[in-house]
Amino acid sequence: MRAVKKSSANRSTVSNRGSRPPTKTALPDRARTRAPRASRLEKEALIVAEAEQQFARFGFEGVSLDTIAAELGMSRQNILYYYSSKEELYTAVLDSVLANWLGNMDTLARENDPRTAIEKYVHAKLRFSQERPSGSAVFTREIMAGAPRYGEQLAQNVVPMLRADVRTFERWARMGLIARVDFTHLMFVIWSSTQAYADLGTQFAMYLDKRALSDADFEAARALLTELVWTSLRK
Amino acid sequence: MRAVKKSSANRSTVSNRGSRPPTKTALPDRARTRAPRASRLEKEALIVAEAEQQFARFGFEGVSLDTIAAELGMSRQNILYYYSSKEELYTAVLDSVLANWLGNMDTLARENDPRTAIEKYVHAKLRFSQERPSGSAVFTREIMAGAPRYGEQLAQNVVPMLRADVRTFERWARMGLIARVDFTHLMFVIWSSTQAYADLGTQFAMYLDKRALSDADFEAARALLTELVWTSLRK
DNA sequence: GTCTATAAGCGGATAGAC
DNA sequence: GTCTATCCGCTTATAGAC
Numbered sequence: 408m409r410a411v412k413k414s415s416a417n418r419s420t421v422s423n424r425g426s427r428p429p430t431k432t433a434l435p436d437r438a439r440t441r442a443p444r445a446s447r448l449e450k451e452a453l454i455v456a457e458a459e460q461q462f463a464r465f466g467f468e469g470v471s472l473d474t475i476a477a478e479l480g481m482s483r484q485n486i487l488y489y490y491s492s493k494e495e496l497y498t499a500v501l502d503s504v505l506a507n508w509l510g511n512m513d514t515l516a517r518e519n520d521p522r523t524a525i526e527k528y529v530h531a532k533l534r535f536s537q538e539r540p541s542g543s544a545v546f547t548r549e550i551m552a553g554a555p556r557y558g559e560q561l562a563q564n565v566v567p568m569l570r571a572d573v574r575t576f577e578r579w580a581r582m583g584l585i586a587r588v589d590f591t592h593l594m595f596v597i598w599s600s601t602q603a604y605a606d607l608g609t610q611f612a613m614y615l616d617k618r619a620l621s622d623a624d625f626e627a628a629r630a631l632l633t634e635l636v637w638t639s640l641r642k
Numbered sequence: 643m644r645a646v647k648k649s650s651a652n653r654s655t656v657s658n659r660g661s662r663p664p665t666k667t668a669l670p671d672r673a674r675t676r677a678p679r680a681s682r683l684e685k686e687a688l689i690v691a692e693a694e695q696q697f698a699r700f701g702f703e704g705v706s707l708d709t710i711a712a713e714l715g716m717s718r719q720n721i722l723y724y725y726s727s728k729e730e731l732y733t734a735v736l737d738s739v740l741a742n743w744l745g746n747m748d749t750l751a752r753e754n755d756p757r758t759a760i761e762k763y764v765h766a767k768l769r770f771s772q773e774r775p776s777g778s779a780v781f782t783r784e785i786m787a788g789a790p791r792y793g794e795q796l797a798q799n800v801v802p803m804l805r806a807d808v809r810t811f812e813r814w815a816r817m818g819l820i821a822r823v824d825f826t827h828l829m830f831v832i833w834s835s836t837q838a839y840a841d842l843g844t845q846f847a848m849y850l851d852k853r854a855l856s857d858a859d860f861e862a863a864r865a866l867l868t869e870l871v872w873t874s875l876r877k
Numbered sequence: 878g879t880c881t882a883t884a885a886g887c888g889g890a891t892a893g894a895c
Numbered sequence: 896g897t898c899t900a901t902c903c904g905c906t907t908a909t910a911g912a913c
Binding site for chain 1: 698699700701702703704779782783785786787788789796797801804805823824826827828830831833834835837838839841842844845846848849850859862863865866867869870871873874
């Protein structure tokens with residue numbers, strides 16, 4: 408197999424700042440009551456947020472510390488003061504997304520009623536896609552690349568969740584609450600389609616002749632997907 | 643917005659039908675009089691095939707001409723002899739995938755019976771994901787990046803196909819052949835989930851504790867997705 | 878904490894020999 | 896067609912001044 412090459416790419420192609428996030432507002436009055444510790448965390452959060460946006464669109468190799476720094480009005484050396492390497496910043500982004508994710512995504516087993524469980528699950532997953540599309544996209548890119556930098560964490564955190572959800576479906580089927588279909592592939596469909604509303608959101612919007620997906624679009628997606636899944640499971 | 647460079651459509655690498663490198667046709671009696679033209683096309687096909695693999699995993703910026711050349715046992719300068727820039731090679735890859743795609747994907751309207759149409763459509767889309775996963779992934783990455791280099795072609799070739807399919811659904815609904823749901827989002831679900839079996843195939847396989855998805859896995863996906871869609875449309 | 882300077886290497890692309 | 900040589904910009908990262 409080929410070795411994963413080192414990162415270093417000509418950035419001339421990434422000059423497009425078309426749909427960039429709104430220019431980050433500089434730190435609001437950093438007047439005198441500046442707790443040193445809070446300040447650091449605050450700045451790290453800004454860096455991670457900007458890095459998330461860029462990694463989402465261009466992937467690890469497609470982003471340079473310079474472009475991240477430029478967008479934040481700081482120097483690349485300054486970023487390296489907070490994160491000692493590009494890869495460390497990258498994993499910090501993924502850590503941040505994963506934490507937010509695990510904190511907000513309940514498993515199916517939280518609910519006893521299958522219908523309610525599915526409704527809530529699809530809703531939560533789509534909400535994540537809507538509220539943090541970049542976070543979703545960074546994960547998708549990492550997975551598409553073969554998870555070279557975050558495979559361990561994925562295997563330990565995400566896969567077990569999926570397995571638990573499949574087991575929950577199977578339990579419900581044994582209890583006669585739902586019809587028996589291939590629950591693993593059902594999860595694949597639910598995951599990939601909800602994820603797509605984050606990763607391919609701009610493309611979906613373009614198809615719909617709008618600049619970005621609206622609440623109504625996400626509501627339509629939620630309604631349809633819930634309907635699709637539940638109709639096939641209803642006994 | 644970024645200017646989309648012209649793609650070298652004249653340099654058609656479309657002849658590479660299958661997923662992998664070209665089969666040498668070599669008519670025995672013609673062995674002496676080697677046509678230089680065929681030789682060139684053959685080599686271009688090899689380059690495009692390797693580039694497709696790498697762009698699929700690492701994206702445009704994540705790949706260097708050096709790594710592509712190394713895998714083929716040639717020099718990066720030699721690649722530049724066939725494709726005068728990295729971007730030209732990249733668009734040649736997308737041209738090749740798109741041609742293969744348009745040639746094999748029928749629209750829904752090809753069939754008169756909705757059920758049959760959906761079955762064939764899902765089947766064809768999944769088959770493409772199975773047979774040319776890298777091609778799918780290159781497109782997904784391009785779209786996730788905001789289609790900076792192939793947006794024009796996407797808008798002209800893919801979007802119209804999707805719109806036509808949605809109109810077909812609507813016609814069937816007016817004819818009373820299927821129930822009325824949100825057909826646009828239905829297409830989003832069909833596209834994203836079938837696409838995922840290419841883009842996230844290795845991850846799905848990992849979840850299933852195997853090295854790669856098998857025919858049986860694709861068959862299970864086909865059966866489930868067809869069932870999901872059709873059940874929700876059956877009147 | 879933030880800066881300047883610099884190391885050390887990879888990137889795409891061109892020119893020209895053979 | 897393929898190679899060597901070369902240009903030059905960009906990249907990550909370190910060292911050290913302030």
